[in-house]
Amino acid sequence: MSSATPIDDPHDPLLGVVRAVPEQGPRGPLPRFLTPLVGREREIAGLRELLLQPEAPLVTLIGPGGVGKTRLAVRVAETLAADFPDGVAFVPLAAIRDPTLVLPAVAGALGVREAGDRSLADRLAAFLRDRASLVVLDNFEQVLAAAPRVAEMLAACPRLTILATSRAPLRISGERTRDVLPLGLPGWTEASGQPSSLADLRSAEAVRLFVERAHAARSDFALTEANTAAVAEICRRLDGLPLAIELAAARVSVLPPPALLARLRRRLPLLTGGARDVPQRLRTMRDAIGWSYDLLTEDEQERFRRLAGFAGGFTLEAAEAVAEGGDEPPAGARIDVLEGIGSLVDKSLLRWENGPDGEPRYLLLETVREFGQERLAASDAAEIVRCRHAMWCLTLAEQARPALLGPEQRRWSERLEAEHANLRARLAWLIETGAAAPALRLAEALWVFWFLRGHLREGEEWLERALAVEGDAPPADRVGALWGAGMLAWAQGNFPRAEELGERARASATAHGLEFGLATALYVLFLAIDMQGRRDEAIALGQACEVRMRAAGVRPWLAYVLADVGARLIEAGDRPRGEAWTAEGLALHRELGNKQGLGNKLSDLGVVRHEAGDVPGAARHYVESLHWLQE
Template identity: 45%
Template sequence: MTPGMGGIGKTRLGLQVATELLDTFADGTYFVSLAAVSDPMMVIDTIAHVLGLEHQHSGQRVSTEHMEYLKAFLHDKYLLLLLDNFEQVVSAAPELTELLIACPHLKILVTSRAVLHIQGEHEFPVPPLALPKRTQLAANEDLAQYAGVALFLERAFAIKPDLAVTEANIQAIAAICVHLDGLPLAIELAAARSKLFPPRALLQRMTHRLDVLTGGVQGVPARHQTLRNTIVWSYNLLDETEQQLFRRLSVFVGSYTLEAVEALCSAFADGAGQVVDGVASLIDKSLLLQIEREGEEPRLVMLETIREYGLEVLAARGEEEITRQAHATYYLALAEEAEPEYGGPQQVVWLERLEREHDNLRAALQWSIEPGATQQRIEIGLRLGGALRRFWLVRAFVNEGRAFLERALAAGIGVAIPIHAKALIAAANLAIVQNDYPCTEALARESLVLFRELEDQEGTVFSFQLLGSALYQRGDLAAGSSLIGEALALSRKLGQTDSLAWLLYQQALFDIGQGEYTRACELLEESLTLHRKNEHKRGIAFSLIQLAKVLFVSQGDQVRVHSLLEEGLALARELSDKDSLASANALRGQIVFNRGDIATARSLLEESVRLRREVGSRHSTAES
């Protein structure tokens, strides 16, 4: 592991090491950022997600099954994991030992502010950049040869190409770097001020700030005080409006859009008038980064060390609660805006957008159920959880969604009935995907009572669907079929083409189980027609693949089987939908097996099993 304080360059060093070792690890090197993870129980899930192995096992917070699956996957792999920002989840360190013991060829490089104290740990502390001794500052020596001074000059020349490299200036710059203990982040922040201050003037300011830290916070390491005061110094160079924006931006986690910043600031009385100029200024002053990816809008990032200070001053000014509420309100609005789009042609666009915003969605969810959360906060969380249901389903965050909804529902006693009912049905939907039929039944029954009380017929249809599916899977075929029949009749009456399409699909699954292939084909054809009308890509994929399966099993039109399957597979890949990909690969495996291609069949069927295990679903049920 590479221990070191914030801003010392652990991540940069780790990435450089991983890059230079690319040829050493036949199965690759993987970067796992834990900056947005505060729950130690999410570490294994996060590693699995980066590896594409989101195993949505039964149970809310226990990762034992997930760990076993990860160990099995990594057992024979020659692979390097770079785990970045481990300090806030240090209690998960023993799980790394367990992985290493089970996987003899696995190597793990950890960056952390804290040593892990686990078996097999080798420490490679990240030292500060090389600096001249204080006694050498006035000596006739090439001070630019020291890494700290060289870094300052590199950054300063980037923003002020005409910086005079005189002996006096070099000595002042070296003195600045010494005062900053050779910490890369602190040096870069100081160099960014070269546009405003010549080196000697900058040194005078630095000296004043460092004198102040001798009377600063007690009980924390001296280097932490130095870095803290470097950030304080940069913060104090901002005008009042910039300081306010800096504090507000600290609530964002990971990357975010300018639109999100404007929306957050518009929630305050002073509005979002100068947000664009303020963001540009913070970027110029190295307190904010802008990242660009081809085909995407630029996103903003505040380094975690700087963000930590921002949160402190936000709380000290008594602004944290109102700012976090504005943050959560924006992401709630985004999730609720996305919700109706899941059933139409923009489905993929919105799924990708929510994936990019996932860190901030998680932060809003966590804030809503923190100890002592108000009723208003819990309601925001329950609304957000209800709106994210389909995102969690498609992108295989089922376990995470269930864990959140369980906690939020337990804390949300007395919330508004419509919010409670929607959260219950979302939890039921996630439960049935993990084949937890008793839980599905209990949640669906509770939601049904509330939807009936509200006279919400759409909600009633969904409750019937999940309850009927759960009862059928538990062996009560008559009750299950009866409820699905009621849901179908009510859905037709209401003209709900989206829910009707999924109910037809569900009934077809029941018929397949009874060997009623002709009727199942008719229902799937009708379901496919409705999904095509709605341009619901996931629904189209499910219906296509299932229809191809029925035709294959029933010895129907085998030419059509191929065309249906290929179209469904293409959509499943576009959506990155593991559930439908698993179904498609299972059918492909059966087809090539019948042709005598045993090797290909085995490969496809093994892939299908892997995907099924990740999703945690044996049956494609209960979508809407």
């Protein structure tokens, strides 16, 4: 949280120190699937050829949920890695419902951060303009309103190619759509109503997928003359949809194909038709998942419904808190939860991947999650699950808040990033239901995370929405939310707005006798007013802030105040006191292990030294700043 003026001279030799550092690589690697892709050879070859044509900057894969759009897109992108020397990035959009969050998601995958008063769209355009890159936008159907932003990005970046997956076209200029069809089915002889031959059956893509997944579920499974007809009929009745076939094949461990077919035959009205007022794309998938759901035990069904309340995945710890309930699970409960989740993984209703801390992270495919949410909404547990989810989010955010200013800053910021979809979902629910107090608590606890990760505009909007909820809330939380919103507005370069929010925070903190609240209000006012050129007024506010922050005893924020105000005192000619304050601030950052704070303040001091003509001193600060910011 810096108050220094950036160096703008492009010929400044010291900028070489900063520019020599390699730009952070994309943070959106292609996902790794643990099962092989079956079939799709012709589609892969055709899409590869299309994407290499300059007249096809946007290719959208269209198809129903569960047809395999993501798997196909990732496989195609893998084959094109060498053809896009500036990188291939994967941007998952399944957990996003707000179209305004699409560009921040793309920026996050590319390592582009929001900063200053330059729009994120402009920063993305500048980053991608001269790069030959392929960006995969996955699950675009629920954010179609963001399609114009994609068009603008393509227009500004002539070497950019986008491969999107969606259930509907983006409908923008230059888009090439390709339908992702179900897997090929075996041929049938009209006379017998049976598969034409065992050889034809083995070569059909849908059957190949069933056999591969069934063999994974039961190692001795093989396609034989005895089960040929049943396997072929299962694939045919599931319309060749990959997810439906995988769900069916997973049951081979307990039901042979003829028994599977018998169960499927009893569910035929649901699996092949469905109500006419249900969208066509959902009829078969919902029914296929419903059939798999019906095969679960009652305990498994209950756990599945509750886990569907998560957005963007969950950890084992989160599942214990939300799906099982209770702050202190009884002895053995963790093993029971793990076994229950493992059972759902085995039955292809959950999948897992490695989380940022190496712990497994469990996810539901979006079509499966939507089904689970419908079942949850119809159950008696819906409100309980939402409340537990909100409490878990609040506990996580408040646990992370002090850690974000200490030595475990990176680990906690990455953990919150992994849970961002969950945090958004519960914050939205709290605001929509008018729960003013917990909404403010959660938003206020998250603002430092939003600052550190570059979610500046989004974070400010959440705080503003939480502040607008009518109802009683602790004054300290309201002041904290005003402070956070002001800091995020300041970081975006909206200094008048930051000042306005700071004044509101000061008035409320003064009225309620909140020492720390008043100190934080004075801090954001100091930053905002300083950037508007009112230096004397800013320094007076900064000095008052230092007194209040010392009295409040909050050392992490005292470190920021001392370093920022100290730098301004040096510039104003009060070098002895300014040097003492900056030295104390840096010492506090070192003691507390705040690498971001230390790196930023060293950078600020480098600017001060440079503007004073102390080039060697500035260079030393820049180099040390880069060391800490890169750790």
